[in-house]
Amino acid sequence: MAAVIALEHTRMRPGAVSSALIAWQNAALTGTADRARHLCMCDECTGHAPRWRLQQAPTWLPPWARPHLYGLVLPVDRSYLLRTVPCGPWSPESTWAWWQRRFTGT
Numbered sequence: 001m002a003a004v005i006a007l008e009h010t011r012m013r014p015g016a017v018s019s020a021l022i023a024w025q026n027a028a029l030t031g032t033a034d035r036a037r038h039l040c041m042c043d044e045c046t047g048h049a050p051r052w053r054l055q056q057a058p059t060w061l062p063p064w065a066r067p068h069l070y071g072l073v074l075p076v077d078r079s080y081l082l083r084t085v086p087c088g089p090w091s092p093e094s095t096w097a098w099w100q101r102r103f104t105g106t
């Protein structure tokens with residue numbers, strides 16, 4: 001997608017969006033998001049940092065190009081939502097993103 005490539009070569013770095021998507025998939029999809037089995041709880045390994053990059057990227061894209069990227073992220077988000085449950089309750093002042101407020105529940 002030309003708009004994403006243009007974005008990667010300006011505000012991000014080449015391959016940043018695709019590598020963020022792969023990292024989010026690895027962290028969020030069945031069999032890999034079990035945080036209990038994560039050896040490393042850093043933002044990269046838990047998926048927080050890549051998901052955050054995927055949150056920021058569309059805001060830098062022209063509006064016509066955003067749905068393309070959402071279309072790639074949405075299926076991963078859906079899988080993550082299906083296999084996690086909300087932690088809670090949360091303070092309204094919490095700055096955690098929605099994906100940080102969920103856990104695998106087992």
Ligand SMILES: [Zn+2]
Pocket residue numbers: 040041042043044045046
């Ligand atoms: Zn790590």
